[in-house]
Amino acid sequence: MARYIFVTGGVVSSLGKGLSSASLAYLLQSRGYKVRLRKLDPYLNVDPGTMSPFQHGEVFVTDDGAETDLDLGHYERFSGVTAKKTDNITTGKIYSDVLRKERKGEYLGKTVQVIPHITDRIKEFIKFDTSKEDFIICEIGGIVGDIESLPFVEAIRQFSNDIGKKNALFIHLTLVPYLKASDEIKTKPTQHSVKELRSIGIQPDIIICRSERPIPLEHRKKISLFCNVDIKNVIETVDVKTIYEAPISFAREKLDVQVLDYFKIKSKKSNNLNPWKKITKITLNTKKQVNIAIIGKYVELKDAYKSLDEALTHGGITNNLKVNLVRIDSEKLKVSEIRNKLKNVSGILIPGGFGKRGTEGKIEAIKHARVNKIPFLGICYGMQMAIIEFARNKLKIKKATSSEFDKGGVHIIGLMNEWEKSGKKVKGTDKNLGGTMRLGSYDAILKDKSKIRDIYKSRLIKERHRHRYEVDISYKEKFEKNGLVFSGLSPDNKLPEIIELKNHPWFIGVQFHPEFKSRPLSPHPLFSSFIKAAKNHK
Numbered sequence: 001m002a003r004y005i006f007v008t009g010g011v012v013s014s015l016g017k018g019l020s021s022a023s024l025a026y027l028l029q030s031r032g033y034k035v036r037l038r039k040l041d042p043y044l045n046v047d048p049g050t051m052s053p054f055q056h057g058e059v060f061v062t063d064d065g066a067e068t069d070l071d072l073g074h075y076e077r078f079s080g081v082t083a084k085k086t087d088n089i090t091t092g093k094i095y096s097d098v099l100r101k102e103r104k105g106e107y108l109g110k111t112v113q114v115i116p117h118i119t120d121r122i123k124e125f126i127k128f129d130t131s132k133e134d135f136i137i138c139e140i141g142g143i144v145g146d147i148e149s150l151p152f153v154e155a156i157r158q159f160s161n162d163i164g165k166k167n168a169l170f171i172h173l174t175l176v177p178y179l180k181a182s183d184e185i186k187t188k189p190t191q192h193s194v195k196e197l198r199s200i201g202i203q204p205d206i207i208i209c210r211s212e213r214p215i216p217l218e219h220r221k222k223i224s225l226f227c228n229v230d231i232k233n234v235i236e237t238v239d240v241k242t243i244y245e246a247p248i249s250f251a252r253e254k255l256d257v258q259v260l261d262y263f264k265i266k267s268k269k270s271n272n273l274n275p276w277k278k279i280t281k282i283t284l285n286t287k288k289q290v291n292i293a294i295i296g297k298y299v300e301l302k303d304a305y306k307s308l309d310e311a312l313t314h315g316g317i318t319n320n321l322k323v324n325l326v327r328i329d330s331e332k333l334k335v336s337e338i339r340n341k342l343k344n345v346s347g348i349l350i351p352g353g354f355g356k357r358g359t360e361g362k363i364e365a366i367k368h369a370r371v372n373k374i375p376f377l378g379i380c381y382g383m384q385m386a387i388i389e390f391a392r393n394k395l396k397i398k399k400a401t402s403s404e405f406d407k408g409g410v411h412i413i414g415l416m417n418e419w420e421k422s423g424k425k426v427k428g429t430d431k432n433l434g435g436t437m438r439l440g441s442y443d444a445i446l447k448d449k450s451k452i453r454d455i456y457k458s459r460l461i462k463e464r465h466r467h468r469y470e471v472d473i474s475y476k477e478k479f480e481k482n483g484l485v486f487s488g489l490s491p492d493n494k495l496p497e498i499i500e501l502k503n504h505p506w507f508i509g510v511q512f513h514p515e516f517k518s519r520p521l522s523p524h525p526l527f528s529s530f531i532k533a534a535k536n537h538k
């Protein structure tokens with residue numbers, strides 16, 4: 001039977017619950033166990049797909065087509081386990097399930113209540129499809145004490161009783177601040193947060209204390225005493241220089257040892273930190289650098305392109321380079337400034353995006369990359385913009401555009417009215433914005449002797465999608481005659497998946513999001529190749 005590890009947060013959010021959970025997953029895996037990670041999000045959106053990246057950071061997409069919290073990206077990158085739709089659940093999803101059942105009369109006349117109906121649904125979800133795992137690590141979003149997280153915290157309390165306390169472990173992550181003025185480390189916020197957790201029936205078994213500086217033994221003792229947790233289980237996590245150090249730092253603190261000890265499991269083997277040590281060393285020590293411009297709408301918020309930033313860093317690791325990201329706000333990018341702003345960059349990347357704002361700046365930047373032979377990678381919207389740029393400036397279709405943001409003009413990019421995947425409609429033009437996109441993993445066939453084929457070293461690839469609009473395949477011949485090749489197509493040859501320029505050192509556009517599949521221990525070949533091209537660019 002699977003053992004369940006619940007991770008809650010206290011004091012403030014953004015303490016790195018996701019990274020801690022992901023690191024623990026790696027450590028347990030490297031000791032020979034099968035681990036799955038799950039995220040329970042207390043907000044009322046059914047999924048984060050409709051949320052602005054400004055609000056919630058990146059929307060991470062799974063192979064099976066779910067739009068999920070960005071923490072699932074951390075989980076995949078650290079554990080290597082491909083996340084599923086059922087690994088992220090929100091209050092909105094739970095309530096919509098329960099309300100749908102209520103409307104069908106499935107509660108047989110009962111009063112439908114938070115306890116037991118909502119909590120039962122949460123518990124069903126936690127347990128769903130876990131019979132083959134050794135450990136399920138379940139992270140609860142937000143912090144303890146939030147009104148919204150209460151049903152989740154109540155559900156995990158009940159769950160631990162249901163399966164027996166020896167099969168469930170509670171980890172609480174809190175902040176132990178350092179006060180400069182008095183030169184002191186403070187344990188009180190942690191004590192209060194644990195008190196809050198205990199008031200709703202949960203006694204943490206392990207406390208992870210996030211701190212700017214090492215926590216002296218006497219403070220750990222204090223936390224142990226006041227929070228009723230064994231001193232061995234008061235674990236510190238001091239800020240690391242790179243996130244790749246996190247598994248190393250948790251191993252040093254013996255987090256995995258304590259977890260196994262709690263469950264009375266004898267470790268199968270020792271953990272292997274070598275891969276993380278290797279990439280930490282490269283990340284911290286490489287002197288050589290390369291500047292890559294990311295031109296997008298959400299550049300001000302760091303988490304908005306989380307997987308992309310990570311994938312570029314991974315590309316740097318393969319090439320033994322530090323990748324400096326030059327973030328340029330496409331809405332503020334004036335055409336007259338482009339040359340100057342892109343003067344010191346060796347690669348230009350246009351990420352995914354939605355809507356009209358900022359498009360003209362992006363198109364001009366693509367022209368700059370094409371004409372000046374600067375390595376260019378266009379992702380999803382970035383590929384669509386590259387198509388528009390080429391159509392306008394090379395094919396002389398001056399009104400070339402996308403129906404997404406221009407109802408007039410020539411729609412080289414447009415909506416497909418209906419999309420069929422294994423008999424199911426997965427894409428439509430209805431007004432309901434949630435789940436109407438081409439989402440998740442789709443196959444693409446790569447053209448012989450193309451650059452992309454050389455990069456992937458495979459004819460068939462599977463990549464994740466998240467978009468409504470497609471490049472109109474009927475223009476293929478016209479583009480190809482002028483030097484822009486459609487080097488990757490959907491297996492039915494109807495959808496352009498990849499474009500590349502012939503007379504250019506490295507100019508590639510992809511309709512999918514390769515960044516979701518890049519992992520620090522196995523960087524994505526497209527990013528490794530892009531960074532290599534940038535390195536070779538003078």
Ligand code: GLN
Pocket residue numbers: 351352353354355379380381382404466467468469470
């Ligand atoms: N807005 C575009 C579409 O829906 C691109 C989406 C994206 O870049 N993820 O097709």
